[in-house]
């Protein structure tokens with residue numbers, strides 16, 4: 096989740112002729128394709144349009160995964176940052192609970208199509224049985240409510256990675272996007288606090304459980320702190336290259352190298368603002384949102400209230416014509432850049448679908464074969480493509496499990 100634009104864009108995708116391309120080929124049968132970051136709305140599975148068994152409003156549902164040959168996805172327990180108070184934590188815990196139970200509903204309702212995977216072996220078994228795999232990742236451990244025992248509970252429910260932070264600092268780590276209006280120090284300032292003692296305890300607990308530590312959204316300082324604290328390689332579940340697009344959410348060259356040197360992997364993200372620098376489009380979207388809020392008599396734009404107004408869809412169609420979305424080719428440029436810098440073993444693929452991710456050519460899970468086709472066009476071998484689409488991630492996942500088995504005294 097980056098910003099809550101996914102739902103409107105999902106509804107919009109069908110209306111924009113330029114947005115959707117037909118998949119050009121399906122995956123090879125032995126290729127395992129995994130997406131490490133797929134968001135779910137709060138009413139996932141509870142509203143008919145968010146029921147993944149049918150023709151849903153989501154960019155990732157079972158039909159789109161099946162048609163696109165996407166074997167598995169990490170579905171995300173995301174909670175936005177709120178106050179570090181008892182009430183704030185209680186609310187975050189409740190929101191996370193709603194999402195865990197929604198994923199459970201999906202698994203109960205469609206056992207013949209998708210199954211939970213809590214180990215790399217289970218993903219392969221599911222694939223062999225013709226089933227999709229659902230994995231679970233945590234974005235923002237604020238939802239643990241400052242209680243490490245909730246990480247054990249999350250693990251027991253199937254969560255296999257924990258992201259350290261989101262927008263705004265939390266009790267674990269400083270964010271790549273701190274809330275400076277609330278007085279938090281600027282990213283990369285001397286006052287940036289990095290990782291707290293609680294954060295180090297969280298990383299140690301994740302290591303003990305065999306959960307991967309996800310550094311996407313963390314500040315640069317916190318990424319280095321996480322690498323130092325973790326006994327297992329860390330990974331970035333959805334981040335692209337700052338060397339191509341200079342935004343704090345992308346990773347700079349030195350951190351890409353540090354993650355690779357540690358044995359980790361960075362999953363390049365197809366979130367359009369991180370793929371292509373386009374301040375004019377951003378300004379136009381902001382102006383549209385302000386206009387819609389004004390016309391609705393609201394103080395500010397709210398996706399939950401205004402996200403499906405026809406005026407928004409019409410305005411976004413105009414913006415799309417004037418400032419075209421980033422493309423699949425521009426997305427794969429980030430993969431090329433990172434592979435060139437740190438090697439084929441340390442790069443992977445993430446959509447951030449239903450959390451704002453989309454690029455022309457990869458608008459939803461059904462278009463995943465376009466990614467494979469573009470990689471092939473650029474000369475990546477089948478073995479390279481298999482590493483990018485999941486092989487590298489599974490290596491890091493396995494390493495997290497090995498570190499847990501070895502225990503804290505291990506080197």
Ligand SMILES: [Zn+2]
Nearest residue numbers: 096097234333
């Ligand atoms: Zn995110």
